[in-house]
Amino acid sequence: MARYRKPVRRGTKASDAERRKYLTWSVVVPLCILIGFALLYYRTDFSYTLRSWILPDGSSDTHTADEHERRNRKLIEAHNSYVYGIDISQYQGDISWLDINTIYDDVPIDFVFIRATMGEKAKDKRFAINWKAAQSRAKIRGAYHYFRPNENSIRQAHNFIKTVKLRHGDLPPVLDIEERPRKQSMDSLKVGLKRWLDEVERHYGTQPILYSGDSYFTDFLEKEFSDYVLWIANYNFWVKKPKKHWNFWQFSERGYVRGIKGYVDLNMFRGDIEELEELTIPY
Numbered sequence: 395m396a397r398y399r400k401p402v403r404r405g406t407k408a409s410d411a412e413r414r415k416y417l418t419w420s421v422v423v424p425l426c427i428l429i430g431f432a433l434l435y436y437r438t439d440f441s442y443t444l445r446s447w448i449l450p451d452g453s454s455d456t457h458t459a460d461e462h463e464r465r466n467r468k469l470i471e472a473h474n475s476y477v478y479g480i481d482i483s484q485y486q487g488d489i490s491w492l493d494i495n496t497i498y499d500d501v502p503i504d505f506v507f508i509r510a511t512m513g514e515k516a517k518d519k520r521f522a523i524n525w526k527a528a529q530s531r532a533k534i535r536g537a538y539h540y541f542r543p544n545e546n547s548i549r550q551a552h553n554f555i556k557t558v559k560l561r562h563g564d565l566p567p568v569l570d571i572e573e574r575p576r577k578q579s580m581d582s583l584k585v586g587l588k589r590w591l592d593e594v595e596r597h598y599g600t601q602p603i604l605y606s607g608d609s610y611f612t613d614f615l616e617k618e619f620s621d622y623v624l625w626i627a628n629y630n631f632w633v634k635k636p637k638k639h640w641n642f643w644q645f646s647e648r649g650y651v652r653g654i655k656g657y658v659d660l661n662m663f664r665g666d667i668e669e670l671e672e673l674t675i676p677y
Contacts, residue, residue: 455629455631457631459648462646462648462649463498463650465631465646466497466498466645466646466648466649466660467498469634469645469646469662470497470501470662472634472635473635473636473662475666476662476663476664476665476666477502477504477505477662477663477665477666477667477670478497478501478502478503478504478660478661478662478663479503479504479505479506479507479532479534479661479662479663480497480503480506480507480649480651480654480658480659480660480661481506481507481508481509481538481644481658481659481661482506482507482508482509482524482654482658482659483508483509483518483520484509484518484519484520484521486520486654486655486656486658487520487655487656488655489520489524489527489653489654490653490654491527491528491530491531491653492531492653493652493653494506494531494532494651494652494653494654495531495652495653496651496652497649497650497651497660498649498650499652503532503533503651504532504533504534504663504667504670505532505533505534505535505536505565505661505663505670506528506531506532506534506535506536507535507536507537507538507565507568507625507661508521508524508525508528508535508536508537508538509521509537509538509539509540509570510525510537510538510539510554510557510558511539511540511550511553511554511557511558512539512540512542513540513541513542513545513550513553514542514545514546514549514550514553515549515553516553517553517557521537521557525537525558533667534563534564534565534670534671534674535564535565536564536565536566536567536568536603537554537558537560537564537565537567537568538567538568538569538570538603538605539551539553539554539567539568539569539570539590540570540572541569541570541571541573541587541590542573543571543573543574543575543576543577543578543583543586544575544576544577544578546586547585547586547587547589547590547593548589548590548593550590551589551590551593551594551597552593554567554594555593555594555597560598560675561675562674562675562676562677563671563674563675563677564674564675565603565673565674565675566598566600566601566602566603566623566673566674566675567594567598567600567602567603568602568603568604568605568625569587569590569591569594569602569603569604569605570605570606571587571604571605571606571610571615572606572607572610580614583614584614584615584618584619587615587619588618591604591622598675599675600675601622601623602622603622603623603624603625603641603642604619604622604623604624604625605624605625605626605627605642605644606624606625606626606627607626607627607628608626608627608628611624611626620639623641623642623673624639624640624641624642625640625641625642625643625644625661626640626642626643626644627644628643628644628645629644629645629646629647633645636662636664640664641663641664641665641673642661642662642663642664643661643662643664644659644660644661645660645661645662646659646660647659647660
């Protein structure tokens with residue numbers, strides 16, 4: 395009886411190499427090309443996302459509280475001819491307004507921005523209390539609306555108008571835009587932003603202020619909205635001074651003010667108190 399012999403597999407190494415080569419050219423290379431085209435097509439969005447990871451306009455950083463304070467104090471000292479203020483919302487909780495006077499018990503608070511509304515219907519839970527209290531404690535106050543890109547812009551404008559009663563000496567209304575739209579293009583979003591701004595300007599008789607993050611404004615808004623008074627957020631430690639087109643610079647989200655529990659946003663106005671007063675609603 396003949397002994398069974400296992401068949402010899404010839405050319406196995408060559409076959410494996412060919413399969414790997416085939417896989418590379420048929421799958422990996424097309425995938426890389428596809429990713430390349432996607433990044434090219436969405437180059438602005440990718441750039442914005444990448445910068446938001448590396449240069450956050452938010453709070454994700456590794457610096458200690460002491461490092462934030464030293465950096466904030468140095469900025470204030472380097473720009474001591476400017477005036478300073480804070481912005482608040484319901485997230486600051488119950489504020490002891492009798493204690494609201496200075497930043498780091500040293501720098502006078504000359505203005506306060508207060509969140510009033512969000513989207514079509516939402517209102518900041520503490521706006522009424524904060525708005526009334528700021529009237530007596532802050533030299534100059536202002537109100538802002540948080541814009542929700544996927545909600546109707548005119549209804550958002552009416553939400554703000556119904557909620558905020560501005561008077562002479564208050565800062566112009568502020569539109570806060572930070573989110574990317576999910577249900578429309580950026581061009582469509584810009585149309586909505588302009589509708590909000592125009593509707594609010596018609597009602598109050600003064601051009602609103604536009605707030606946004608530095609990279610968001612540069613990537614998406616600069617071309618169409620550069621003629622507005624700008625309030626720009628950038629918390630990066632290596633930014634030493636406001637850019638020329640920043641009227642207000644929100645330079646920190648980790649400031650200290652006696653009377654407020656936890657951190658509060660710090661802002662500088664690129665000018666003196668007389669120049670700030672010129673921005674307010676005239677008597």
